[in-house]
Amino acid sequence: MxxxxxxxxxxxxxxxxxxxxxxxxxxxxxxxxxxxxxxxxxxxxxxxAAAGIWLYQNRTLTVAVVQPEHDIAIKIFGLGTVDARVQSKIGFKVSGTLTELRADHGNYVTVGQLLARIDAAEQKARVAKAHAQVLSAEAAVRVAEAAAHKATVLATQRGRVSERRQALLARQSVSQEAAEDAQLNEGIAKADMLLTASEIEVAKAKLDDARAQHEWESVILNQHELRAPFDGIVVSRSKELGSVLVAGEALFTLVDPQTVWMLAYVDETRAGEIEVGQPVEIRLRSLPQQTFTGRVVRVGIESDRVNEERRVYVGCENCLEASTSANRRKCGSQSVCSSAP
The missing domain is CATH 1.20.5 (Single alpha-helices involved in coiled-coils or other helix-helix interfaces)
Structure with missing residues (x-):
């Protein structure tokens, strides 16, 4: 304190x-x-972290080294279409209404097989009329032959009468007038015989004309049926039942499968290396997973002046058959199914 x-x-x-x-x-x-x-x-x-990044960046890497190859084949690529050397557009030679179809797209046909018919009622009537004319002409020939036979018999009989009269005249058993009448009748009988022979020729000529007309009408009748000209495949059909076709109008398009080839378009700058006989690898759009083999069978001489591409034709034996088989498998139970290789 x-x-x-x-x-x-x-x-x-x-x-x-x-x-x-x-x-x-x-x-x-x-x-x-x-x-x-x-x-x-x-x-x-x-x-x-820095050490880890450094170690990652500087780690040892295993790199596969591509081995060099030698004598590698040079491949030339080209787009194209499936075609055939033998391809025909067929139709009727006469006009008519389509009444029957027996083939369709994708069907295989054999030579002579019936493909279609057009209405033939009118033509059948013409054939029947021509046949009747043939029968009439044949009858006319028989009539002329009978008349000729009769004239021949009559000429023979009158010739014998004339001979007897001439013999009796020599013995003065008959008058001169009677002998001359007998000679005259003999001459008339011979003239009739020649006339009937000519009538036979005329009747036969008419018979030949009637037969030719009948054959012509039969040929026209057959043209109401369309048949395959060769073994092939139907690739198109242009009309349906009931359609009216004019003469020469194409109804079917047929191709010969033995003549199928590929038409490829190759750039002109690469086409010079292509030669006939070289192997070709083919792929179809309808079968992209399969590869077909073929060979060059023709190289176009002239290139397209617009596209500057050359046509190269490649032969392939089983390309069309394989494409058609695949198409049928896709169609199932259907008999016709369209597909473009």
């Missing part, structure tokens, strides 16, 4: 002050230590 601080008070005051001071320093030190640990951990992680 005399002005000196109380020891207890001083101690208490220092303790309190010092405690407060010491407590603040401890909290600050703890915070600094925590920051130091975080920084250290971050630095370690960054170093590990």
């Amino acid at each position: 005399s002005g000196q601080p109380d020891a207890g008070a001083a101690i208490n005051g220092d303790f309190v002050f010092g405690r407060r001071f010491f407590g603040g320093s401890c909290l600050e030190a703890t915070m600094i230590f925590t920051k130091w640990k975080i920084a250290t951990a971050t630095a370690v992680l960054a170093a590990m």
Whole structure:
């Protein structure tokens, strides 16, 4: 109380002050230590990440080395179509209404097989009329032959009468007039015989004309039926039943499968290396998973002046058959199904 601080008070005051001071320093030190640990951990992680990236970038890589090849065949590519050397558009030679169809797209046909018919009622009537004319002409020939036979018999009989009259005239047993009448009748009979012989020739000529007319009408009747001119495949049909066809209008298109080839268009700059007989690898759009083989059979002499491409014809024996078989498999139970190789 005399002005000196109380020891207890001083101690208490220092303790309190010092405690407060010491407590603040401890909290600050703890915070600094925590920051130091975080920084250290971050630095370690960054170093590990950098090391990992460096190791990844500088890792040992296994690289497959492509071995060099020698004598590699040069392939020339070209787009084209399936075609045939023997391809015919067939139809009726006469006009008429289509009444029967026996072939359709995709069918195989043999030579002489009936493909279609047109209405033939009118032509059948003409054939029947021509046949009647033949029968009439044959009868006329028989009549003429009978008349000729009669004239021959009559001429023979009158000739004998004339001979007897001449003999009797020599013995003066008959008059001269009777003998002359007998000679005249004999001459008339011979003339009739010649006339009937000519009538036979005329009748036979008419018979030949009637037979020719009948044959002509029969030929026209046969033209009301359309038959396959060769073994082949029907690739198109242009009319339906009931359609009216004019003479010469195409109804079917047939191709000979033995003459199928590929028409490819090759760039003119590459076509000079192509020769007849070279092997060809063929792929069809309808069978992209299959590869067919063929050979060059013809190289066009002149290039297309617009596209600057040359036509190259490639022979392939089984391309059309394979494409048609695949088409039939896709069609299932249907007898006809369109498909373009």
